[in-house]
Amino acid sequence: MASLTSAAAAATRADPSLHSFVGLRRVPLQNHLVTRNERNAPKTPRSLQIRASKSSPRLSGRPLRVAVIGGGPAGGAAAETLAKGGVETILIERKLDNSKPCGGAIPLCMVDEFALPLDLIDRRVNKMKMISPSNVEVDIGKTLAPSEFIGMVRREVLDAYLRSRAAAAGASVINGLFLKLETPQDSTGSYKIHFTQFDETLTLGGEKKTMEVDAIIGADGANSRVAKEMGAGDYEYAIAFQERVRISDAKMEYYKERAEMYVGDDVSPDFYGWVFPKCDHVAVGTGTVTHKADIKKFQAATRLRAKDKIEGGKIIRVEAHPIPEHPRPKRVSGRVALVGDAAGYVTKCSGEGIYFAAKSGRMCAEAIVEGSANGTRMVDESDFRNYLRKFDQLYWPTYKVLDVLQKVFYRSNAAREAFVEMCADEYVQKMTFDSYLYKRVVPGNPLEDLKLAVNTIGSLVRASALRREMNKLTL
C-alpha cells in the first residue's frame, strides 16, 4: 500500500515532460511558448502539429475569432495567450468584481510561469501545521528554502490582473452573462453565442446580444453553462464551505506565515478543514463530497478545533462553492472546449485548482493558436484534442498520485493519524513541497524511498492496531 507512493513517485520521475518549471528567475512573457515547444519535442513529431493547420481551410480576410466564456484564472490566461497569438478574442465575464470563495493558494511555479508580480501575493506561507483527529500536531516547512513559499492571493485581485493582461494583449473584455450557444450545421460554420451584455449604466437586465464565433472556450467554472450546452456530462463535486474571520492582531501574528490543516471525521469525512491566512483575516473552512447535508456540522467542528486560536474573532463573511472531484466525461465537443473548473481539473487530496485552471486555459489557447497558424486558418476538433492530450500527459501523474494519497490517507481516522505522523518525516516534507511548488518530482534517493515505504506501512499498521484497541473500548 505504501509502495504506491514511491512507485508513483518513480513514475513521475520517469516522465520527461514534467519540466514546466524553469527556476525562479523572471521569465519573459514570450517564453512560455518556447518552453511548451521544448516539452513537445520528445513526445509529438513536428509533422503532427502542422498537419492540422495544413488541412484546415484558410480563413479569408479575417483572423480566427474565439469567445472565452468566464474571466477567472482559466479565462484570463486563455484570452491572453489567444490575443498574443493573433486570434481575435472576446472574453465574457459576468461579474468583474467577483470575490470567489476560494482558499487562494498558488504554487511557486504559477508565479513564475505566468510572470505574476509579487505584490499580488498577500501572504507567503512557509509553515503548515497538520493536526490529526487526536490533535497530534506536526509542523511542515522545515525543508523550504527562504525563497520558497505558498502564495496566498485574493481571487478578485488575481482574476482582475489576469484579465487586464488579456485586455492589454488585445482581447476585448465584455461584462456579460453567457446564455446559450448554437452549433453550426456543417463542420466549417460558425457558432452563435447568445449572451446578455451589462453596460455601465446598469440598465436592469442588460441587453441581449448574439455573436458569431469560430470556437468557444468554456472557462466558466464549476457550474459551467458551456458544459451544459455542449452536453459534457456531470461530475461529482465537493461542497467547500468557508467563513472569513477577523481575529485580533496578536492572534493574527501566529498565522502570519502559517496555514493549518485539520483532519478528522469530525471535521470532514473525506476532506480536511483549514485555517488559511488572508490579507487581514483568516479563512476557516471545510468541505465534503459524501455528506454535504452535514457541512454546517463540520464547520462547527472545525471552528471548535481552532477555537483557542480564533477566539474572539468576528465572522465577516460566509461563503460556499462546489468543487469538482474529477473531469467531466466530455471535455471537448466540436470546436468547444472546457478548461479549469468547468472541465473539472481539481486535484484530489489537496483540492488545488487555480494553477491547473490557468495552465489549462493557456494550453488550450496555445493549441488553438498553433492549429490555426496564428489565427489565419480555421481550427477543428483535433486541435482541441491536442490540448487535452498534452494536458493529460503532463499532469496525469500528479492527479493520480494525489488520488492514491487521498484513498490511502483520508480513509479513516486511523489512516489520518498515520498521515500526520508521516508528515513529520523530513523526506516526506521535501517530496511534498517539491511536487506541490514545482509540479515535478525531483529524483529521490531510492534508499530514502524504501525507508519512506517502510515507515508509511509502519505508521498505517500502528494506527490501525490502535484503532482495533479503540473499538474494544467503550468510554
Place this chain on the structure above:
Amino acid sequence: MASSFSSPLPTSFSSLSPKNHILHKTQLALFPKKASTLFVTRSSDSGGGSVASVAVADNLEVKEKKAEVKEEYLGSNGAAVKAEAAAAAVAAFNDPRWVEGTWDLKQFKKDGVTNWDAVIDAEARRRKWLEDNPEASSNDAPVTFDTSVIPWWAWIKRFHLPEAELLNGRAAMIGFFMAYFVDSLTGVGIVDQMGNFFCKTLLFIAVVGVLSIRKNEDFENLKKLFEETTFYDKQWQATWQDEKSPSDSSK
C-alpha cells in the same frame, strides 16, 4: 473413518466462530461510536446553527470560554444529547500520565521496565476519547506524541503474533484436511502431492485466501478495492471514449 472426517470440521468451525463474535463486537462498537460522535457534533451544530444565522447578519463574536460554549450548545439542544455525551463534552481529556502533550513514559514503569502495553492502551483510550469529544488544538499544550516511540517488538508481540497464530492455525487445518481429502480420492500421498503442479497451485490459492480473507467482509472489500484502483483512471479517460484514434487510450 467417518469420525475422522468430521473431526477436522467442528474444530475449524469452532475456531472461526470466536472470530465472528469479535466481528459482531467490532461492528457494534463502530455504530455507537459514530452515533455518539453525531450526538456531540449535532449538539455543537445546533449551537453552530444559531451562530451561523447570526453570522449572516454579519456581526458575531466567537464565544470566549469553552465551557460557556459547551453549555450553550448543550442548553439549546438538551433533548437530543445523551447523558454520557453531556458529561463527557464538558470535561477535557485528562490523565495524570499525559504530561505536556505526550505520554510520560517514566510513569509507565513496571518492575523497572516500561510497560508498553499500558502505553498502547492509554493512547487508544486517549484517541477514543478525543474522537467522541473533539477538543480544540492548543498552542500552549501542543500534542507531540508519536506512536513510533513504542518499539516495534511491542507492536508485534501484541497485535501481529495472535493474528499470525490464528492464520497459521487456519492454514494448517485447511492444509491437513485438503491433503487427507485428496489422498483419499486419488491415493496420492502428501509427499507426491507436493510434486504435482495442480496441487501446488491449490496450495498457493489456499495460502493467499487465508491471508487476504480474514473476516466475512473481506470478500466485498477486496472487490471494492479493485474497482476503486481503476475508477479515477476511467473518469479521466471518459473524454477519449468517443475519439476514434487508438493512441490515446493507454495511461
